[in-house]
Amino acid sequence: MASIALKIPGREQLDFSVEIDASGVIQKARLTGVGNQAFLADLKNYRKNLKGKLQELPLPNGNSPAELMITEAILKLRGEWTPPYLEEEICHCRNVPLAVVDAAIVAGAHTPAKVSAWTSASTQCGTCRPDVEAYLRFRLRSGN
16 A cells, blocks of 8 residues: 655645555555645545556646645656755745745645745745746646
8 A cells, every 4th residue: 555645734634545456556545635625625526536547547637736736646656756846945045945835836826926925935036936937837737
């Protein structure tokens, strides 16, 4: 059984576990979470997809917190989670951790201006702006 637990501190939490047989077919799957009504509805709506091969599970099309977290969980279980930026701190001038930028994106900061406003990343010297933008595109799965 493989499991992934993801959370936005103080907000939503997702727990996803799958049991996969030797041919890659899902035998058991469990997708649960804690969050608001919309978050829980998105989890419920996605559960019908939890059959077949893990490699063939459809990724959610939207950018709601649940859809972004489901996408992350599936890609991590597949071994396909390859963010363009991996260092702990993404903005050195403002000392902004990547985890803070990531949480802001998942929570709804879907433009560079919103990421900056919510986190203060890339609001001083601007050298991290390309990294923030690349991570934003990766998280929203556009341009990748």
